[in-house]
Amino acid sequence: xxxxxxxxxxxxxxSVA
Amino acid sequence: MVHQYKLNGYNIVLDTCSGSVHxxxxxxxxxxxLFPDHSREEIVSAMLDKYGHLPDVTREEVEACLDDVQxxxxxxxxxxxxxxxxxxxxxxxxxxVVKALCLHVAHTCNLNCQYxxxxxxxxxxxxxxxxxxxxRQAIDFLIAHSGTRTNLEVDFFGGEPLMNWEVVKQIVAYAxxxxxxxxxNFRFTLTTNGVLVDDEVIEFANREMSxxxxxxxxxxxxxxxxxxxxxxxxxxxxxxxxxxxxxKARGDKSYYIRGTFTHxxxxxxxxxxxxxxxxxxxxxxxxxxxxxxxxxxxTEEDMPVLFAQYELLAKEMLRREKEGRGFxxxxxxxxxxxxxxxxxxxxxxxxxxxxxxxxxxxELFPCHQFVNEPxxxxxxxxxxxxxxxxxxxxxxxxxxxxxDCKDCWAKLYCSGGCPANAFHAxxxxxxxxxxxxxxxxxxxxxxxxxxxxxxxxx
Numbered sequence: 001x002x003x004x005x006x007x008x009x010x011x012x013x014x015s016v017a
Numbered sequence: 018m019v020h021q022y023k024l025n026g027y028n029i030v031l032d033t034c035s036g037s038v039h040x041x042x043x044x045x046x047x048x049x050x051l052f053p054d055h056s057r058e059e060i061v062s063a064m065l066d067k068y069g070h071l072p073d074v075t076r077e078e079v080e081a082c083l084d085d086v087q088x089x090x091x092x093x094x095x096x097x098x099x100x101x102x103x104x105x106x107x108x109x110x111x112x113x114v115v116k117a118l119c120l121h122v123a124h125t126c127n128l129n130c131q132y133x134x135x136x137x138x139x140x141x142x143x144x145x146x147x148x149x150x151x152x153r154q155a156i157d158f159l160i161a162h163s164g165t166r167t168n169l170e171v172d173f174f175g176g177e178p179l180m181n182w183e184v185v186k187q188i189v190a191y192a193x194x195x196x197x198x199x200x201x202n203f204r205f206t207l208t209t210n211g212v213l214v215d216d217e218v219i220e221f222a223n224r225e226m227s228x229x230x231x232x233x234x235x236x237x238x239x240x241x242x243x244x245x246x247x248x249x250x251x252x253x254x255x256x257x258x259x260x261x262x263x264x265k266a267r268g269d270k271s272y273y274i275r276g277t278f279t280h281x282x283x284x285x286x287x288x289x290x291x292x293x294x295x296x297x298x299x300x301x302x303x304x305x306x307x308x309x310x311x312x313x314x315x316t317e318e319d320m321p322v323l324f325a326q327y328e329l330l331a332k333e334m335l336r337r338e339k340e341g342r343g344f345x346x347x348x349x350x351x352x353x354x355x356x357x358x359x360x361x362x363x364x365x366x367x368x369x370x371x372x373x374x375x376x377x378x379x380e381l382f383p384c385h386q387f388v389n390e391p392x393x394x395x396x397x398x399x400x401x402x403x404x405x406x407x408x409x410x411x412x413x414x415x416x417x418x419x420x421d422c423k424d425c426w427a428k429l430y431c432s433g434g435c436p437a438n439a440f441h442a443x444x445x446x447x448x449x450x451x452x453x454x455x456x457x458x459x460x461x462x463x464x465x466x467x468x469x470x471x472x473x474x475x
Contacts, residue, residue, distance in 0.1 A: 003045035003082050006094060007038040007472050008354055012429065013093060013100075015358035 019096060020426035021050060024466045025332055027473075031465065033426045035097040038353060039089070040469045044068055045082050052086055053096060101429075105363050105417035113412070115162040116367065117170035118155055119374040119385050120188070122147040123181040127212045128252055131243045132279060132313055134306050138176030140389045145377035146181045151398065152188035155375045158398040160199050172206040174374075174385055179213035189225050206230060208275075210244070211256030211263075219266050228271040231260045235276050235288020235302075242281060243313065257295065264297055272299055273347065279305040279313035283322045286330045293337070293344045301347035304456055306386075306438060315452060324459045331463035335470055349464040362416065365432035369395065369411025383411055386437030411436065414446050421449045427458045 018033040028046040030039040041049065044064055051060045061079050068074040089095040124145040126138030139145075156171070163169055171192065173185050185207075192203045204227040211231055222229055233256065234240040241251025264272050274297040278285035285302055292300050304323075307314050315323070330346065337343050366372065369383030373395060381395040381402065382388045396403035416422065416433040431454070436446035438453050 002085060003042040004085050004089070005040045005473070006089070007040060007469060009036045009038050010354055010356055010358075011093070012034060012036040012359045012362070013097065015360075016104075 018099060018424070018426055019049065021046060022462055024328065024462055025470065027466055027469050029462075029465060029469055030095070031426060032095050032097050033429055034099045034101065035094050036353075036356075036429070037089075037094040037097075038465055038468065039095070040473065044074060044079065045086070048079070048082055048086055049095070052083075052090075057083060101359060101363060102417050104359070105413075105415050113370045114164035114166050115159055115373065116166060116168075116371040117172070117373075118159050119172045119174050119372070120147065120152060120155055121175060121374060121376050121385070121388065122152065122173055122178045122185055122188075123176035124377050125180055126175060126177045126210070127180060127246065128177070128210050129245055129247045130210075131245075132277060132305050132307055132311070134386065135176065135388075140376075142389050147184060147375075147377040149184050149187045149191075151375070151377065151379045152184060153191050154379060154398045156188065156192045156195065158401065160195060160201060162401065163201070167200065168202050168204060170204050170206070172208065174208050177210050177212070178207060179209055179218060182213070182218065186221060193225075204228075208232070210252070211259050212246075212252060214256070214259040214263055219263050222263075223266055223268070223270060226270075228273070229263065229267065230273045230275050230301075231256075231263065233257065233260060233274050233276055233292065233297075234278070235282065235285065236291045239282045239288055240276075243277075243279065261296060264299075273301045274299065275301040275303070277303055277305050279307075280315055280319060281313055283315075283319045284326065285323075286326045286333065289330060289346065290333070293342075298344045299347075300344055304453065306441065320452070320455060323456060327456075327459045327463050331467050335467060348460045349467055351464045351468055353468055359429070362429045362432055364415050366435070368436055369408055369414075383407070384437060386435075387440070390440075410446065418447050419449055427454075427461055430461045431457050 020031040020033065022029055028041045028043065030041055030049055048060055048064065051063060060083060061076060064074065064079045065076065086095065124139050124142065129137055159169055178185055189205060196202060205225055206228040207222055207226045208230040234244060237253040240253040244252050246252060260274065274292050276288055278288065282288060289300055289302050304315055305313060331349065334343065334346060334349065372384060374382045374385045374388050375398060376388055379398045381397055382393055383395060387393040393407055394404060395407055402408050414436050416428045419433055422428045422433055434450060434454055438450035439448040440446045442448060442450040
């Protein structure tokens with residue numbers, strides 16, 4: 001099992017577009 | 018830029034420039050802290066020294082975790098470099114439109130709240146009511162300067178706006194008449210102390226106001242201590258039944274019960290819980306804005322108490338949510354997947370550019386907290402913005418405007434903070450309201466923790 005859980009978020013770098 | 022903290026049993030990692038949030042175990046938490054400045058072998062050795070006694074912490078496990086961290090970095094979700102700063106300085110060239118006006122329909126009030134930032138509604142000036150002609154011109158100004166934007170916001174504010182209620186209704190009717198002509202949609206907000214709320218106000222507001230903000234400080238003894246009428250009588254018993262009726266009648270329309278906490282009630286979560294126990298579910302509670310020497314001003318000694326209160330609030334909200342009696346606290350509302358884009362996060366609240374306050378005589382200011390500060394007069398609703406120097410100062414007052422904030426993990430959450438609070442605390446809109454900044458960071462940590470807890474079903 002991974003020791004890191006990434007919570008879904010809006011990617012600020014992608015929002016530049 | 019990465020921010021790591023532990024709260025309520027969760028180990029949380031925020032990646033500032035991607036917006037990513039990670040919940041990690043103790044080993045990953047330590048690896049992420051060491052990763053930028055230590056070699057792979059140094060990290061493996063340190064982890065085995067610290068955690069090697071645990072059955073699931075082997076060299077292979079630590080190596081696998083290091084691979085995961087590297088993969089997140091490669092995917093732009095950890096240690097993301099800050100490439101946004103050049104965008105911040107393009108903002109002066111951006112063609113902004115006016116989205117919202119705060120109409121000061123009454124510079125007078127029927128309460129005499131001791132802590133009022135607006136000096137009992139008069140904003141350090143004379144008592145005044147906005148004539149309909151000024152309100153109509155303000156609506157015309159907003160339409161003319163809103164570009165192609167459809168949704169326009171107008172907040173009826175004061176003082177106490179219900180003291181000029183007939184004009185409020187006239188302004189609403191005029192704005193509605195202009196909607197089909199200009200293809201606009203007005204969303205109105207009413208902010209009230211509740212004294213003059215009656216069935217007619219409730220009916221009209223529920224038909225026309227997208228949001229209603231009702232001022233209540235919480236427990237009766239707390240509310241009545243500072244929110245008195247001119248005869249010195251507390252207003253709690255008068256307004257609470259009216260607000261309960263108002264909130265119930267709102268149906269699915271927005272409202273907020275909005276309180277202020279001071280040095281007198283640093284246990285402010287008890288006031289929030291009191292609001293919830295009165296049946297209100299949409300709540301907001303703000304630190305008092307006042308001069309440092311005021312008797313109710315928050316002090317340095319209050320800060321650790323307030324931090325603990327914010328944590329207590331987050332934990333209690335999670336508990337009540339599980340029990341099916343949850344409530345909303347404005348500053349803990351985070352939509353991690355559909356929150357503001359990077360442009361919004363850099364540019365901030367919009368004061369002075371997209372949002373302005375209009376005095377009863379039609380003068381424009383960057384927001385309600387700058388009203389009657391002569392050097393911040395922007396113009397008026399007839400001639401528009403004539404003080405372009407101040408407007409441009411606000412255009413450039415953003416998350417990258419303050420040297421003190423350059424290396425702060427929270428700058429894309431707070432957008433550099435409130436210019437008005439900075440101005441009143443430091444004399445410059447580019448200053449830092451240090452106390453407000455620290456409280457903000459604690460609130461964000463709590464709000465993100467709640468999101469992590471909800472994601473993990475906790």
